[in-house]
Amino acid sequence: MSMILQTQNLTKNFGVMPALNNVNISLGAGRIVGLLGPNGSGKTTFMKLASGLLTPSSGEIFINGIKPGPETKKIVSYLPDRPYFDSWMKVQDCVALFADFYENFDSAKANDMLAALGIDTSKTFKTLSKGMQEKVQLALAMSRQAHLYLLDEPIGGVDPAARDYILDTIIRNYNEHGTVLISTHLIYDIEHVLDDVVFLWGGYVERVASVDQIREETGKSVNEVFREVFRC
């Protein structure tokens, strides 16, 4: 099976503190993977390394066999945990920017999603509420025909109704080439869409397994197992 994302002893230190420690994982094509762990376990760091916003301290990360760079950015769609648009931009400018720079971006799809989420595209991005901003960025990220989607807390800041819509979108967007990596601590909400899970704890990979495997071996849901593993 071809691997869309692969790491070899991937380590990232901030100062002396390791944020990720010797991470070795391989994600196959066409999977929906949950990157799960408590706060500060390295989820965001992992996503930033995969999207090329951070440089590894040691070890390596490969997207489709190559290191993050302009070539991998064409096929990776990253949704970060923060708003990133300039203050002058209207939502329609954001859509135009994505259409300009990403060949695999579908403007019609984006506009449909924005309409369904009740977003007025003539508004300035900065004037939208935090939840609305997240929805805009998610709609843009999901309107690309990417090979790897990196979604950092895609449902954390939005209302439950929008949550369902977003999860539906992720499933509907599914194709045999597109792997989706979702980080969240709202496991209960997303458990039913996941194929695999990666448990991160203090920068270490605690466990990599398919959801079916976890259910069979423990007889419990991922949510329950998570609560047991990461009990405070």
Added chain:
Amino acid sequence: MLGKLLKYEFKATSRTFLLMYAGVLVLAMITAITSYFAPDIYTSTTPGFAKNLSAIMEGLVVTLYIVAITALFVATLVIIVVRFYRMLGDEGYLWFTLPVTADQHLISKLIVGTVWSLASFVVLLLSFLILATPAGLPDIFKGIAEFWRDAVSNGFHPSLWIICGIFLIVVSFVSSILTYYTAIAIGPNIIKSRLGGTVLAYLIITVAIQIISSIFTAAVMPAFVGIMQRIDRLPYDSQLYSVAGEQALVLGTLLYGLLLIAFAIAGYFISRHFMTKKLNLA
């Protein structure tokens, strides 16, 4: 991709710059008009109160104009610096996930920054022209033309001075913009605070540039001393004054131009290194 980056960079900055330019030019016009119509405080026959009031108004308008051109200078610098600083901050989550190389980012920001710097400079000169209009623009142009003719008849080439001046202005703008970019790119790698690191990096770079420039000046000084000694030995009305003088000018322009270009190239590659091999967005 470079073209698209340029388009967005101009789009993001043009509104602010064009508004500022309009503001400065309008203020220059108001200043010129006020000073043209204001009664002369010593010779005017206008009654005292009106005379004083118009003098105060004139002073106020002139002050406003000075504030405006200072603001233009500061804002040009601040916008150029902040655009790059933000690209390596939260907005980097957008810019550095686009399928674009670090070279394209650097070049687009550099081109836009240089264009606005030059535009601000031209607007400043234009505003001086507007201010000078009431005093008689034709007279000023006549004076310049006369000076030009005199210079040419004495064997000088004023056009050469202008070329040297423009060359040095462009090169020094590019080089100083790259100095800021380098400091911003290195900043987060020095200390934990990104802003603090950037300021510290800028101080270190400035000191390094000063030291290198001093050494360079000491090294090239003999060449200028040689020219000066030749001028000293020339007979009193020699036409060769102009030749030797312009030799010194061209030599100085080339040497300092090359030094600035060297700084710019160093800054470019250091920034590029930190934007590729050491990129670590907070």
